[in-house]
Amino acid sequence: MSHPTLDLRRAYLALRRALEETVKPFGFTGGQFDVLQLLLHEDAVEHRDLQRRLAVTSPTLTNVLDVLERNGHVSRRVSEEDARARSIRMTDAARQVCYSDAFCAAGDRLVERMFQGFTPEEREQFTGFLHRIERNLDGGGR
Numbered sequence: 001m002s003h004p005t006l007d008l009r010r011a012y013l014a015l016r017r018a019l020e021e022t023v024k025p026f027g028f029t030g031g032q033f034d035v036l037q038l039l040l041h042e043d044a045v046e047h048r049d050l051q052r053r054l055a056v057t058s059p060t061l062t063n064v065l066d067v068l069e070r071n072g073h074v075s076r077r078v079s080e081e082d083a084r085a086r087s088i089r090m091t092d093a094a095r096q097v098c099y100s101d102a103f104c105a106a107g108d109r110l111v112e113r114m115f116q117g118f119t120p121e122e123r124e125q126f127t128g129f130l131h132r133i134e135r136n137l138d139g140g141g142r
Helices: 004-026 030-041 049-055 058-072 092-098 101-114 120-137
Strands: 045-046 076-077 086-090
Touching: 004 030, 030 045, 030 049, 030 058, 030 076, 030 086, 030 092, 045 049, 049 058, 049 086, 058 076, 086 092, 092 101
Parallel strands: none
Antiparallel strands: 045 086, 076 086
16 A cells, blocks of 8 residues: 555656656756746746745755856846845747747657546646645645
8 A cells, every 4th residue: 555645756756757858858957947947937036936936955956057057048147126136037048949849849748648548627637636735735725
């Protein structure tokens, strides 16, 4: 017999392995893709907000950002709101890769693989369950 926390962890680790395989041909690691995925949906995000949302330590995020910046995929600037903070932005070069047909197709294949055998209703229900678990564990379900 298994435990739900172990089941969820195994599923998460399988997803991370599959994500690494998916983004590697494009020159990214899974951690780098996590950063870029957040930046695809927002123009600029402060370092500490990225750190919180990705649930990583500051040194880990700094290392990921160092590589992304060195490769021309992100830029770091002093935040307009707080001169003590750094704002992270995705570069046009990174957007070109992330919006390319090949990259989008690879992502679509990963999602299709992940939901193989699910009906559209099951997929929607599963996503709802994940959001509910997140709310419950973050204190919103009390």
